[in-house]
Amino acid sequence: MEIARKCRIDIVEMVHKAGAGHPGGSLSAIDFIVGLYGTEFRFNPNDPNWDDRDRFIMSKGHASPAVYSMLHQLGVITKDDIDTFRTLGSTCQGHVDMKWTEGVDFSAGSLGMGLSFGLGCAMAAKMDASERNIWVMIGDGETQEGQIWEAAMAADFHNVGNLNVVIDRNRIQNDDFMNVQMEIGDIGSKFESFGWKVVEIDGHNMKEIVDAVKQATENQNEPCAIVAHTIKGKGVSYMENNPSFHGKAPSDEELVIALEELS
Amino acid sequence: MSAPSKGGASRDGYGSALLKLASDPRVVVLEADLGKSTKSCLFRAENPERTVSLGIAEQNMMLVSAGMAASGKIPFASTFAIFTERAFEQVRNGIARPGLVVHICGSHGGIHTGTDGSSAQSIEDLAIYRTIPNMTVMHPCDDLSAEELTIQLLNHDKPSYTRTARNKVPRVYDENNVSELRIGKGSLIKEGKDVAIIACGVMVNEAKIAAEKLSEEGISVSVVDMHTIKPLDGKIIEKLAKKCGCIVTVEDHSKIGGLGGGVAEYLSKNIPTPLEMVGVDDRFGESGQTSELMAHMGIDYNAIIQASHAAIKRK
Numbered sequence: 009m010e011i012a013r014k015c016r017i018d019i020v021e022m023v024h025k026a027g028a029g030h031p032g033g034s035l036s037a038i039d040f041i042v043g044l045y046g047t048e049f050r051f052n053p054n055d056p057n058w059d060d061r062d063r064f065i066m067s068k069g070h071a072s073p074a075v076y077s078m079l080h081q082l083g084v085i086t087k088d089d090i091d092t093f094r095t096l097g098s099t100c101q102g103h104v105d106m107k108w109t110e111g112v113d114f115s116a117g118s119l120g121m122g123l124s125f126g127l128g129c130a131m132a133a134k135m136d137a138s139e140r141n142i143w144v145m146i147g148d149g150e151t152q153e154g155q156i157w158e159a160a161m162a163a164d165f166h167n168v169g170n171l172n173v174v175i176d177r178n179r180i181q182n183d184d185f186m187n188v189q190m191e192i193g194d195i196g197s198k199f200e201s202f203g204w205k206v207v208e209i210d211g212h213n214m215k216e217i218v219d220a221v222k223q224a225t226e227n228q229n230e231p232c233a234i235v236a237h238t239i240k241g242k243g244v245s246y247m248e249n250n251p252s253f254h255g256k257a258p259s260d261e262e263l264v265i266a267l268e269e270l271s
Numbered sequence: 272m273s274a275p276s277k278g279g280a281s282r283d284g285y286g287s288a289l290l291k292l293a294s295d296p297r298v299v300v301l302e303a304d305l306g307k308s309t310k311s312c313l314f315r316a317e318n319p320e321r322t323v324s325l326g327i328a329e330q331n332m333m334l335v336s337a338g339m340a341a342s343g344k345i346p347f348a349s350t351f352a353i354f355t356e357r358a359f360e361q362v363r364n365g366i367a368r369p370g371l372v373v374h375i376c377g378s379h380g381g382i383h384t385g386t387d388g389s390s391a392q393s394i395e396d397l398a399i400y401r402t403i404p405n406m407t408v409m410h411p412c413d414d415l416s417a418e419e420l421t422i423q424l425l426n427h428d429k430p431s432y433t434r435t436a437r438n439k440v441p442r443v444y445d446e447n448n449v450s451e452l453r454i455g456k457g458s459l460i461k462e463g464k465d466v467a468i469i470a471c472g473v474m475v476n477e478a479k480i481a482a483e484k485l486s487e488e489g490i491s492v493s494v495v496d497m498h499t500i501k502p503l504d505g506k507i508i509e510k511l512a513k514k515c516g517c518i519v520t521v522e523d524h525s526k527i528g529g530l531g532g533g534v535a536e537y538l539s540k541n542i543p544t545p546l547e548m549v550g551v552d553d554r555f556g557e558s559g560q561t562s563e564l565m566a567h568m569g570i571d572y573n574a575i576i577q578a579s580h581a582a583i584k585r586k
Contacts, residue, residue, distance in 0.1 A: 106369050113341070115369035121361060124331045128338020131323060158331035166323070
């Protein structure tokens with residue numbers, strides 16, 4: 009949890025410095041990311057392009073600060089990199105981009121595409137008899153995109169057991185709460201009906217995260233969906249469960265409060 | 272170039288190319304239910320373990336292709352030209368933007384497709400893919416050139432879109448001269464001095480017919496098969512502009528943004544030259560037999576002859 013705390017500091021600092029970005033969905037996602045990279049995820053920070061590494065596909069690409077903070081804490085990218093987030097020529101583009109950042113496996117930014125990309129990675133790994141596991145993180149709002157369900161259908165049909173998706177179920181999307189914009193209901197049962205193994209967890213409980221990651225890694229019989237119930241803006245009181253911090257930077261005063269709460 | 276008149280649809284050439292590419296284990300083929308139509312079915316029959324059916328879900332197919340390309344595969348993904356457009360943003364953001372080398376084939380392009388009607392007649396595909404940075408865009412004219420150019424994609428380092436046609440047309444190339452084709456280089460079919468006709472796809476055959484009829488009138492015509500729309504071969508355009516002094520572009524595609532648009536952009540910047548465009552006006556097609564539709568829409572050899580006269584008058 010100490011690494012997650014440091015990541016949270018990175019997140020609020022880089023979004024504040026950039027004056028733009030998406031802190032809410034980064035803070036909801038970060039505990040799972042830390043739990044994944046810290047346990048079963050086959051990744052070498054000294055060789056981030058290792059061909060046979062597992063893949064982490066951040067499909068909700070606006071949560072780029074969460075990914076950058078993790079890569080920073082792992083030593084793949086530097087403090088200078090995250091300090092230039094969203095500025096011209098920066099390693100840290102507004103949305104995660106595999107062309108710009110070591111350790112980033114997907115160029116996101118347009119929602120609904122990452123699960124299909126992960127499916128392609130998973131199928132290629134199977135063709136090559138590789139042990140690569142593919143992890144995709146999507147937002148719950150993102151499940152409104154039809155392409156998510158095209159991929160969910162195809163993953164089961166092609167029996168892709170090395171593919172796992174985690175749904176950051178924070179119940180808030182860009183404009184408002186999902187139950188105002190477009191509530192999808194029970195996401196887990198929908199994946200289940202497409203033939204996925206589904207696990208529901210508290211996305212801020214590290215033990216539940218680690219157990220779910222282990223379970224999904226060991227299960228190679230079917231694709232796994234982990235519904236991580238989270239709180240948008242988790243860790244910063246005024247951002248928690250607050251739709252206005254989906255895509256807004258904290259002010260100078262708000263940053264001070266955030267850093268106090270996170271220290 | 273002389274050529275036998277035996278017919279071949281460019282989609283057949285795509286299918287036979289995939290078979291020839293199968294010896295490279297990196298090659299994978301992705302389908303969205305239309306393999307029998309695009310002719311990827313030929314690859315599937317021989318290599319089912321490297322053929323992926325995604326069902327009627329083109330958006331998913333494009334990103335699955337991207338994921339495979341990022342994992343060391345060389346994906347060839349095909350469906351109807353019009354349905355690739357459904358996944359345009361996936362191609363733009365998921366394939367081209369990260370520079371993943373996926374080769375997309377859109378078959379049944381243009382009004383040449385005929386009786387299915389306007390919903391199936393893609394007349395804007397060349398234009399939209401041409402606007403995507405780093406995308407190679409091709410539209411071969413017969414089965415042999417489609418096969419040759421598709422095979423060359425194996426060593427191509429950019430994502431590509433290739434439009435093929437449903438119907439057979441007389442061959443422009445033969446087994447011997449087709450290997451001279453190169454992606455990005457226009458192919459001079461006939462050399463003349465009064466007007467240069469630059470055509471792509473099924474319209475190369477119409478251009479050849481028009482050139483023969485014009486020569487009976489004493490007009491000397493150059494004909495180019497511009498099988499690669501992007502990158503566009505500026506050298507050959509410039510050479511013909513200088514030699515002939517006027518140009519006619521010919522395509523089974525909207526006059527907006529395709530081959531004609533590309534040539535117009537090049538000429539206006541580099542060597543302003545009278546240009547007439549033969550293509551689909553700013554309208555949708557309709558059902559009809561191919562030949563009657565081409566006449567109805569103003570893209571048959573008669574239209575090319577008229578445009579050639581108009582271009583020559585403007586010199």
